[in-house]
Amino acid sequence: MTPRRCVVILAALALLAALAACGPTRTWTRLDDGAARGVARELAPASQGLGSWAELAPALERSLQYVRVKPQDAVVVRQDGLALTWGDLGRTLETLLASLPELDADPGLLARRFTWLRLAPRPLMTGYYAPHLDASPVADERHVHPLYARPPESQEADLGQFHPRWAGQRLTYRIVDGRVAPLPTREAIDQGGALAGRGLELAWIHDPVDAFFLHIQGSGILRFPDGSVRHVLYDGKNGHQYVSLGKVLIERGLAPAEGMSMKVIREFLAAHPERMDELLATNPSYVFFRLGDSGPYGAMGKLLTPRVSVATDPGLVPLGAVLALEAVLPPEAPGGPALRVAGLALAQDTGGAIKGHRLDYYCGDGPDVEFLAGHIKDPATVHLLVSREVLP
Known part of the structure; x- marks a missing residue:
C-alpha cells in the first residue's frame, strides 16, 4: 500500500469517527393497509403539474438506468430493522413503472402493490431551481x-x-x-x-x-x-x-x-x-x-424533472428511492394563493446542505419559479414506497 493511500485512509477514518458521533435519529414507521389507502387517495398528479401519472415514466426510467448498474445485493438502507438493497429499489421502480397505465383510474394500486414507510420526524423541505x-x-x-x-x-x-453506515459520505481533498x-x-x-x-x-x-x-x-x-x-x-x-x-x-x-x-x-x-x-x-x-448543452442533471447524472425530482441525504433516503410527498407550498408569485403538493417524488439528487431529515424540491428553471423555490421552508410528510415483492 502506497504512503499516499495510507494517508487517505487515515483521514477518511478520522472523518468516520466524527460522523458517527453526530448521526441523526432516523425512524421509519410502516403504515397499515387502511392508512396507506387513505394517503394514496389524496395523491394527485395535477399537484405536480402533471396531466397523468403516465407522465412519470421518463423520470422513472432514468432512475432505473442508475439503479440497475449498481451492485444489486449491496444494502443502501439499513436502519430501524429495515434493510433494502439496490435490487430492492430497482424492483420498486419496475413495479411503479408497470402500474402507471392503471393509476389514474385506480390510485388504490399504490396501497395494494407497495408497502408504505413513514419518515419521522417530518423532514424540512426547501426548494431549488x-x-x-x-x-x-x-x-x-x-x-x-x-x-x-x-x-x-x-x-x-x-x-x-469503509463501512455501510457511511454510504453516500465522501471526503474531498488534495495532496x-x-x-x-x-x-x-x-x-x-x-x-x-x-x-x-x-x-x-x-x-x-x-x-x-x-x-x-x-x-x-x-x-x-x-x-x-x-x-x-x-x-x-x-x-x-x-x-x-x-x-x-x-x-x-x-x-x-x-x-x-x-x-x-x-x-x-x-x-x-x-x-x-x-x-x-x-x-x-x-x-x-x-x-x-x-x-x-442540456440540463440540469442531478447526482445520478440524469436529467431532473420539475416538481418530481428531489434531493435527499443518501444516508437516509438513497438515490433511486420512490417517495410519496405531501406539503404546503408558498405561492408561485407574491400575493398569490398557497399551493399544495401531494404526489410521487423520486430521489434523484443530493446537496451539500441536504443532510439528515432534509428534502430539497426541484421546481424547474428560470424566473417564473424563483419565488416559489426561494420560499419553500416547511415540514413535509414523506413516505418511502417499497414494492410488496420486496416487503410483503
Missing part, C-alpha cells in the same frame, strides 16, 4: 466574477467503502507535499484568487450574489452576448461544510428568522454592499461547474 444568468465567455468591464471548473488536483474518497489537505475555501477562491490565472474560468458573470446563489442551486442556464445559451452544471465542490447565509444573518441579529428567504438575503446584501464579501465568505463551501 436553475436560474438564468447573463454571462460572457471572457472577462470584460461588466462581467468580472468567474465560474470555475473543478481543479484537477481535487480528489474524492468514498467513505462507504500537498505528500499530505492530505483541504481545497481552498470560498474566501480564498473569491477574495484571495486561489484559482485565478489557471485557465479554469468557464464563464464570467456580473453579480457576485448571483454567483453565490448559483452555487447553492447547483446548476443554471447562461445566456451569452451572441445569443447562445449553455447549461452550467454542477461538477463537484471543495469539500468544506456548507453554512447557510440566512442562518448567519439571523444569528447575528441582522435579519428576523420569520420570513427568511433568498429574496431577504439579496435585499440585505444590496443595502449593505460594504459587508458583502465578509458575509458571503461565511459559507466556505464552493461549487465547481462544467458547461453542457
Whole structure:
C-alpha cells in the first residue's frame, strides 16, 4: 500500500469517527393497509403539474438506468430493522413503472402493490431551481466574477467503502507535499484568487450574489452576448461544510428568522454592499461547474424533472428511492394563493446542505419559479414506497 493511500485512509477514518458521533435519529414507521389507502387517495398528479401519472415514466426510467448498474445485493438502507438493497429499489421502480397505465383510474394500486414507510420526524423541505444568468465567455468591464471548473488536483474518497453506515459520505481533498489537505475555501477562491490565472474560468458573470446563489442551486442556464445559451452544471465542490447565509444573518441579529428567504438575503446584501464579501465568505463551501448543452442533471447524472425530482441525504433516503410527498407550498408569485403538493417524488439528487431529515424540491428553471423555490421552508410528510415483492 502506497504512503499516499495510507494517508487517505487515515483521514477518511478520522472523518468516520466524527460522523458517527453526530448521526441523526432516523425512524421509519410502516403504515397499515387502511392508512396507506387513505394517503394514496389524496395523491394527485395535477399537484405536480402533471396531466397523468403516465407522465412519470421518463423520470422513472432514468432512475432505473442508475439503479440497475449498481451492485444489486449491496444494502443502501439499513436502519430501524429495515434493510433494502439496490435490487430492492430497482424492483420498486419496475413495479411503479408497470402500474402507471392503471393509476389514474385506480390510485388504490399504490396501497395494494407497495408497502408504505413513514419518515419521522417530518423532514424540512426547501426548494431549488436553475436560474438564468447573463454571462460572457471572457472577462470584460461588466462581467468580472468567474465560474470555475473543478481543479484537477481535487480528489474524492468514498467513505462507504469503509463501512455501510457511511454510504453516500465522501471526503474531498488534495495532496500537498505528500499530505492530505483541504481545497481552498470560498474566501480564498473569491477574495484571495486561489484559482485565478489557471485557465479554469468557464464563464464570467456580473453579480457576485448571483454567483453565490448559483452555487447553492447547483446548476443554471447562461445566456451569452451572441445569443447562445449553455447549461452550467454542477461538477463537484471543495469539500468544506456548507453554512447557510440566512442562518448567519439571523444569528447575528441582522435579519428576523420569520420570513427568511433568498429574496431577504439579496435585499440585505444590496443595502449593505460594504459587508458583502465578509458575509458571503461565511459559507466556505464552493461549487465547481462544467458547461453542457442540456440540463440540469442531478447526482445520478440524469436529467431532473420539475416538481418530481428531489434531493435527499443518501444516508437516509438513497438515490433511486420512490417517495410519496405531501406539503404546503408558498405561492408561485407574491400575493398569490398557497399551493399544495401531494404526489410521487423520486430521489434523484443530493446537496451539500441536504443532510439528515432534509428534502430539497426541484421546481424547474428560470424566473417564473424563483419565488416559489426561494420560499419553500416547511415540514413535509414523506413516505418511502417499497414494492410488496420486496416487503410483503
